[in-house]
Amino acid sequence: MIVPIDELMSRLKPFLSKELVGEEELGHVNAVARLLPEVSGGFCFECRMEAGAPRVDYMVCCMRTDGGPQALADALEKTREQLTGPLWDGVRAFSRQWVDPASPLARVPVLWLEYDVEGPTANPKPFAFACVQPEFGQKPPGSRRETGATVDESLQLTWRALEAFQGAPVRPAIARTVSRCFEQLPDFAEVEHVASLACRGSDAVRMIIGMPREEVGGYLERIGWPGSRAQVEELTKTWLNYLHFAEVNLDVGETVGPTIGLALPFPEKPHEPWAKEFLQRMVDLGLCTPEKREAILQWPGRERVPLTGHRWPSNLCRTIGAKLVVRPDAPVSVKVYPYFECRFSLWSDV
Template identity: 35%
Template sequence: MTLSFALGHALRPFASVARRKPVSVQSPGEPIRPTAEMLDGAIGAAVAALEQFPVAEMLASTGAGVHSVDSPAAATLVLLALAESEGAANAHGASCVRRLLSSRASTGFWRFSPDSERSEAGESARALVALRQWNMPLDPPPALAALLSRDAAQTSSESGAAAIEGVPPEADVATTADLLLLAAHEGRSLPGRAALVSEKVRTQGLLGCARGEPAVSPFLLGYLLTRWVRHVGDHWQLAVPLRAELISLWEKGEVRGAVNVALAMSALMNLGRPTDVNLFERTLDSMASLLLSGQSEEGLWPVAPLYEAGDVVYGSLEASAALCIEALVRYVRIARIAAERTDNFLPGALPPRSGTWKETLAAFDNDYPPALFSPESRARLLALGEWLPAALEGDGGFEVRLLEGTPRVDFILGIKHDGQALLAGRHPHSELPAPLFAAPEWRRIRDFARAWAEPGGLLDREVDAFWLEFDLDAPVASPPLPIVFLCTRDQPVAVNEALHQQKSDTYRATLHAGLPLLRGDEAPLTPELQRGMDVCIEALPPGAHLYAACVMMSRRSKNLRFTLKNVPPERVVAYLEAVAWPGDFQQLRDTLAWVLPLGVNRFMLNLDLAPQLLPTLGLECSFQGRAQPAEEPRWQRLLDELVTRGLCAPSRRDALLAWPGRTQVNLPAGSATRESVFDKRLAHVKLGLTGAPVIEAKAYLATHRTSELLRPR
């Protein structure tokens, strides 16, 4: 049997583990969007049923029938799932904790089963993570700790595949995923293993990586990998192909069986909201509806195959229930279940927006915290908004200073591919104000947008987004000039030397194609500047990403700013040493010494070239998964520390913590009202290091339009 069981035979091996018919929540041919009452009832019934089981068992299905296996693997999965389920089924969780504590061998390891050849390292790493999430922080055995401390990589001359010391080249991806997750909980980064896993998933997909002895279900593998991605932050080199494959499998109808749906659903939620929020939410809606329709009257779901070894297929009734509970609890947490959900927020579904951004920014007036937005800063935002057509679609954001007496608020607008036409002067219904093009800077933006919009061109392939940032430290100029950010498509540097060079070359080619269009003849890419760019790119550690190159049009500066993403915290100093950053390393080390213990685990670096590196450094700090303060207590600790160190006013800290949420903006649209729902998020805190004794702290507030509809007046 092959791993096709996960797609085509999800229920067959456990046909004897049968229950009564499922409760239907669907009309024939018409799926029903889950309501809060349906979800609460389903979760309550499942928790009550799970609490009746004394312990989680692993079942094995063979030609001779179904029998239990002496394996801790089911208890581990239950603990992982219930840890995300807001205290659900605590009694059953406690029994699983006892099961793991009693089944740990004298070596400190766990095995999948007494006769299994499955790597002890992966099973033990997963069990340790599960126990830590239940406040049982056991230390890894010395052999496992030694394995986690090694991340050397070398390239095989024959196959070009990276072999990681301590993990043989044939090690299954699931084992490596478990090691990565444990290392993250240990506060360690393993970029070599991370790059290796990312490359395997990119080239082989989940179905091709679901191997081992026993082999893991591809959906369980996706669940394990995305738990690691969620814990460590934005590893988009893995997140992008994983999300694409999961949604593709779902749309093709290949995610079969409730537990596989739950695993895929949790994996997508682990990866966070993508750019296409509407597709994401509709997919989760459909998955949740299927989970409800597959639940039995007892509150349980059919057992799903989780592992396979030869002709033996393994699953667990308790793990199946816990994984479905996790998916539903987390769906309730993030879903928008209002009866008036919109389904028409699609390209072409609504008439083009008229007017300018001034109306939208004005409609936010009740959302602007007075501690952050002074009357003067709000007036400047509205004055800027008059220059920007409402049809210039994008995510908005605000840059705010954190000390009293600094009222300045800058505005940021992120333009994706759907804004190309307007910037290029080719939008069928809207255009930029003609006075803008009196400035050569805006003419260069138009030239860039036209090149970006060429189908199949280098910029079309490699530029992901284009950000406009407007400094509002003075009354709005006529015309206003932005700082522009050319954001590259994710090309993380791989551990493989050949791929490293290939991706570095792609970065360089993209910058050489785009930057001259934006900088013009007044600020050419001189050989000195190109050498500085090359040094910064070549030194990127495995897994890091050149996120953006910035042209400071509004400041009339020839400097170039790089924004680097996913530089591991423990490699920040080493990277800056490698590029010969001329800044104050002692100030940097002192800053990291108090930032890292706060749990900051997502860093972006801002470096300035002129053409050599300048001693300035921007250190953007946030948390994996972009979790918000309500679900991420480390935001409070970080902002409290800024207040303690005199870098943030208490009133501004409180305003930042209160910012996240949803708000509705209603604007007139002819005979109708255009209703837009925006997510408000705290994006990151930026620490500006210049060598001066005082560090400047800023915060970035994001808004994202998640849905829109028209209502008759």
């Protein structure tokens, strides 16, 4: 469902602690969010958790369902003179194919646009992620490879999306490394999202890969990650032992980059013991302030409200996720992602 961003921002503000998103940072995010004034999925903030790290980045979700591709294409056309440069040209090229039912990219279910919000800007650099699993969100992770969403289809969607974003095919040396990441997938694993790292000044590719937690160390070793398998296996055992399925963020160029991210979705009720233990470990290790921990615990929830232009009330859902950032020979750092999503519902308990 298409919802004005201003209305969603006004709805979330009473629940958003200044410990997570300060007034100045929220103002910067608001200005960026209004550049594409409607969303078809939801949006989230990227918050640093350590003391003295106020910067907040912004991510918006565009979904294939409920007219998301057309809404994005219309917004990009209206802002053609404002949002300029090769990165926006790439998002527009992707969008043109996304709305075309004859294009393979019409199979992409979700597009994320992330912005690094370091201060006021009228022309932010988009970091565009395409989901290359056509049935993403419809079936449990790991089961989609058995129901038609094959590795080959995901790889072909990867090439098409990256070519649209970059305006050119992926360089052969990088394509070989990306292909290896697909070839070495363990059972029940899948490449979920891909993005060009051009917005960070690199021709490498960001890949988000879901797999059974116990497979992470072996997989990273097989694809040539330069870090320590023992280190990452200890981290997954310590931090992710409550999960069966883990998401790994990789930067893939001619070789696999040294920095990885390990994603952790929180339950909708984060006072569950394992989530509280995770947050307390962050505080104990100095990765998070006690005030930010409490803000995280207070964020999740939902309200059933009427929205402008919609006949039936909607559920506004507040969820949260975290990501461990792992760098060889460096301390782990943590980011959290307060997510705000609008879900259609006729009933209050849906």
